[in-house]
Amino acid sequence: xxxxxxxxxxxxxxxxxxxxxxxxxxxxxxxxxxxxxxxxxxxxxxxxxxxxxxxxxxxxxxxxxxxxxxxxxxxxxxxxxxxxxxxxxxxxxxxxxxxxxxxxxxxxxxxxxxxxxxxxxxxxxxxxxxxxxxxxxxxxxxxxxxxxxxxxxxxxxxxxx
Numbered sequence: 544x545x546x547x548x549x550x551x552x553x554x555x556x557x558x559x560x561x562x563x564x565x566x567x568x569x570x571x572x573x574x575x576x577x578x579x580x581x582x583x584x585x586x587x588x589x590x591x592x593x594x595x596x597x598x599x600x601x602x603x604x605x606x607x608x609x610x611x612x613x614x615x616x617x618x619x620x621x622x623x624x625x626x627x628x629x630x631x632x633x634x635x636x637x638x639x640x641x642x643x644x645x646x647x648x649x650x651x652x653x654x655x656x657x658x659x660x661x662x663x664x665x666x667x668x669x670x671x672x673x674x675x676x677x678x679x680x681x682x683x684x685x686x687x688x689x690x691x692x693x694x695x696x697x698x699x700x701x702x703x704x
Contacts, residue, residue, distance in 0.1 A: 565686065570678035571599025572639065577683045579669060581690040582662045589613070589663055591654040591671070591685055592647045597639040603677045605654075606636035610671035610685070612663060613656035620652045630655075636676060649693055663687040 567574040577593040591610070597603055608616045618633045628650075637652055639645050647653045654673075663669055668684040675681070 565684070567673075567681050567683045569675065569681035570603075571597055571601075571641075572603060572675055572678045572681070573598060574673065574681065574683055576686070577671075578686040578688055578692075579656070579663050580688040580692045581665050582659070583690065584662075586662065587657070587659055589656040589659060590619075590649065591616075591656060592649065593683075593685075594644055594646050595637075595639050596644040597641055600641050601677070602638055602640050603675050604636035604638050606674050606676050608654065608671060608673040608680075610654075610656050610669060612659055612661050612669055614658035614660060615656075616671065617655045617657060618652070619655045621650050665689055 565576045567577075573596045575594040575596065577591060579589055579591045582589045589612075595605060605618055607618065610616050618637050619630055620633050620637075621628055621630045623629075632655075633652070637645060637647075645652060663685075665687050668686055670682070670684055672680050672682050
């Protein structure tokens with residue numbers, strides 16, 4: 544009986560343990576290390592990056608969201624076409640297959656913050672939401688890296704260096 548209670552208590556503790564501070568979870572979707580970067584003065588757009596993992600058995604799609612610093616958030620991809628880099632909105636949203644992860648990073652898939660109301664400031668996390676077709680809406684916080692950062696690791700953790 545004591546072993547059963549101890550095992551049950553351990554299981555409950557594991558279920559109640561939140562993801563890391565940067566991470567968010569809704570349903571079978573886990574968002575890891577969302578970040579953005581400082582923009583040049585006068586910029587009207589910024590990009591958001593993260594890793595999205597689907598731990599479930601059915602596909603889901605990132606279809607949009609919102610962010611405090613911009614009037615609009617869209618899911619975009621960058622591709623090379625005849626030596627030209629092209630950026631476009633992903634029609635129908637970005638699919639995350641069951642058991643798969645998708646990396647949103649500079650030069651690839653990303654969320655685009657359109658019509659900035661205020662620029663991201665280094666060391667000051669930015670609040671936002673992501674909307675998934677099946678899992679629903681989840682609140683996240685983007686760390687802000689220096690201008691030109693190419694990866695999440697090139698910044699402080701919530702402003703700590």
